[in-house]
Every structure is written in structure tokens, then in C-alpha cells.
Amino acid sequence: MSKRKKKRLLIRVSILTVLIAAVVYTLYSTLTDDDRMLVKAGDAAPDFELTDLDGNAHRLSDYKGQGVFLNFWGTWCKPCEKEMPYMENQYQVYKDEGVQILAVNVGESEFQVNNFANEYNLSFPVVRDAQKDVMYAYAIGPLPTTLLINPEGEVVKVVKGEMTEEMVAEYMEMIKP
Template sequence: MAKNLTEFYKGGTVKGGKQVNNRKKKRLIVRITILSVLIAAVVYTLYSTLTEDERMIVKAGDQAPDFVLTDLNGETHRLSDYKGQGVFLNFWGTWCKPCEKEMPYMENQYQAFKDQGVQILAVNVGESEFQVKNFAKKYNLSFPIVRDSQKDVMYSYAIGPLPTTLLINPEGEVVEVVKSGMDEETVASYMEMIKP
């Protein structure tokens, strides 16, 4: 009887004590798991923030990082091959409404500036060739559209929201970074800015 009373005060009856202890262990495991997940999330957030700063966002005054991408016709485009020309480097997606709105303006100004030494390189980020071709056909786009299917170039430039456009002068230096959609007048003024 005394043994049973001791068991009772330690956590319930002899049979019930094991159940109470198992529940406590399970709760402790769940709490430790939740705490571990929360700690991992905080560590990941801190790491992401620090490495983004280390990755250095490309900004005005920087040399534009070189890259090679393939266009919809299978031709390769290396940014450094455009040295001596102004480059209107536009990162975009077919799902992006501001991107869609500015594309006809870019096409119009491309026709006006291409013979004056200003080129457009439109970098589609992460979409299928089918989607991009349909979009280009819908808007009758004639400037080079290259696909960054693995998002490598997007990450090397630390591109955030789409559309983002980098204005690159004939020396390969970034003159300005535009992180929003543009109207036709703005596109024209930026192309004039990077004209050789």
C-alpha cells in the first residue's frame, strides 16, 4: 500500500503514472521541436540579410557584371560584346503587369534609338521558352529577349522586384537602376542618357 501511495504522489497511479510521464515527454519533445524550428528561422533570416549585403547590390557607378544568355532564336548575347553602346538592361516577367505595360514603349524607343547606338537586352527571369515566345509575339517585340531560366544573372545583379532596369553607358558602367515600370517618355529620356 505504501509503495502504491508513493507511486500515486509521483505522478498518478502505478498504471496512470506511466501515461502522465509519456505525455510530459511528448509535450517536451514538441516544445523542443518548435523552439528548434523558430531558432532555425531566426538564424536563416539573419544569414540571408547578411549575405545579401555581402553580395553587393549592383548600383550606379559600378561596372555591370558580365554574363552570357541565349535569346529566343538560339543566339548567345554577352553583355561585354555591347561595350561602346548604351545598354538598356531590363529584367522582367510575363506575369508582371508593369513589365507588360512598358514593353510596347521599349519597342517604340528601341526602333528610334537602335541606330544611335542604344541596345535593349530584355532578361526574362525563370519562365519557359513557350511563355516568353508567346509574349514577344503578342507585342511584336524585335529587341533581343534572353532567358535567365536558372535566375543566375538575376541573383548576380541582386535584382529584387520586377521590372528592374539598369542603364549601362558605353563604357559598361551602370548609370542608374530603375526599380519600377516606366512610361514612354521616361524610356526615351533614359535611352537618350546612355546614348554614345
């Protein structure tokens, strides 16, 4: 075999090896995505403190004894935008029954979040996770993601993706004290 053919074979084998490694890594990442989630159903919800649009601090632990509908969202996220009115409607139904909503905006400016909250007339606490610390602590992937937390502070369910109003009502019923 000539030197040129050996060199070509070596390059082809190297490229093939890299491609196979990439495919294996992608499959592994996809199949173990849920296993890597730091916070899942059955876990105690990590405590955090974030500030709302009026400057008031909200600690998750302050809501102990109530169900918490913890929603991570962004103003640019169309599914988030679609489910906000559903959340507002159901908040009006469940707020006096011991279910609270904490809407955690991820990484956006106060101006953007304020405009969004005003546009949708949101009455539940909207807090900003400007540095994305809480998002990373909860290992939040795609937005919207909602964690249902029971009155004891335990995560009951993690919901990834858009919810219908019926789903929001069903989930609030699940975490009602």
C-alpha cells in the same frame, strides 16, 4: 511568486524578446536594402551570356561601345507588360543611335516567353535567364528592374518599377554614345 506565475512571466518575456528581434530585423533589412544591392550606379556591369529566342548567344561585353538598356522582367508582371510597348517604340528610335535593349526574362519557359514576345512584336533581343543566375548576380529584387549601362560598361542608374514611355526615352538618351 508561485511557480505558475514565474512560468507565465518567462513565456511572456520570451515571446516579447522574439517579437522585438523580428521588428529590429525587419527595420534593419528595410533600411539597408539599397546598401545590400550588389550592382549599383558607378559599378562595372558584370558580364554574362544568355541565349535569345532564336538560339543566339548574347554577351553583355559584346555591346561595349553602345548604351545598354538592361531590363529584367516576367510575363506575369503587369508593369512589365505595360512598359514593353514603350521599350519597343523607343528601341526603334534609338537602335541606330547606339542604344541596345536586352530584355532578360527571369525563370520562365521558352514557350511563355516566346508567346509574350510574339504578342508584343518585340524586335529587340529577348533572352532567358532560366536558372536566374544573372538575376542573382545583379541582385535584382522586384520586377521590372532596369539597369542603364553606358558605352564604357558602367551602370549609370538602376530603375526599380514601371516606367512611362517618356522615362524610357529619357533613360535611352542618358546612355546614348
